[in-house]
């Protein structure tokens with residue numbers, strides 16, 4: 401007899417992961433000495449964890465002290481250090497009791513969604529979007545509602561777009577800087593959205609994973625704008641610690657205990673060793689700022705070069721992504737990216753992952769790889785588009 405599978409088993413793939421596989425396969429077939437594949441498909445810093453974080457992990461391992469479960473919300477010293485980070489970066493006073501350490505931002509999403517929403521609840525976000533928002537909500541029986549956002553709003557939601565939703569959604573996810581567009585909500589826009597959410601009983605979930613990676617516009621945290629917002633953040637991007645799997649949430653008072661109970665049951669705790677390293681990463685600013693200076697230089701090179709080749713770029717305000725409108729080059733970004741990998745040796749992500757309706761004429765470049773590679777990519781694409 402056929403066995404049942406759950407509706408969660410129907411979660412679609414994250415197509416960029418397939419591009420990573422294709423880029424690995426291409427690299428493996430290259431003869432020795434051939435130019436390597438330039439990786440612009442992955443949203444992962446090429447640098448490892450900062451030296452101070454690695455040293456703290458090494459010291460903890462050599463001390464022989466047991467690395468067991470921590471409290472579900474994480475080590476107290478890390479929660480206190482995160483609270484200090486809010487004072488240092490944003491001038492916001494937060495009680496460490498509202499901070500939950502999680503298994504990356506990815507581990508925070510199911511906790512936040514399950515605590516804040518019921519199956520059937522409608523949760524809005526701008527399209528293009530980070531695909532797991534939609535896929536996790538859908539797996540949990542919630543209903544993602546996409547707000548088509550274009551270059552005129554820098555691919556971000558606005559109060560006007562939200563007000564046009566009838567009925568208003570139960571929740572709204574925002575990300576600033578965002579993935580894939582690399583754009584930001586400016587402080588007054590973000591404040592207006594937070595006010596609109598509070599006035600309409602809409603739970604605001606703010607993914608702040610790219611905070612610290614912003615180039616011109618200042619950042620503002622939702623924790624300063626609304627006492628009912630859930631803030632999600634992570635050590636993966638600014639702190640360059642993707643593989644350590646540690647992130648955090650700032651919770652509104654009403655969700656602290658519900659999220660704690662969920663976290664106890666779903667994850668028990670984030671990895672102990674990663675929490676020790678993460679706490680030390682807060683003291684590694686010079687190294688992290690050097691990474692950002694490198695991203696900025698790569699961004700500047702690509703922003704100058706790509707539009708001349710037919711890639712129309714949105715404003716590159718933050719994170720390490722460029723969202724390129726490629727309608728002058730193709731109407732099938734998936735095939736275009738496959739050809740670009742095969743012929744130019746540059747891997748990038750087709751837009752279909754991030755915007756199912758319009759993604760076939762967009763693609764995403766990630767510029768967090770080695771600086772020399774990013775400059776070489778501009779040159780390779782210039783040669784390729786000239787001959788293609």
Ligand SMILES: Cc1ncc(COP(=O)(O)O)c(C=O)c1O
Nearest residue numbers: 443504505506530579609634636
């Ligand atoms: C917008 C956004 N949110 C969350 C995540 C997940 O990050 P983490 O490594 O903390 O799970 C990513 C990863 O790329 C991301 O781009």
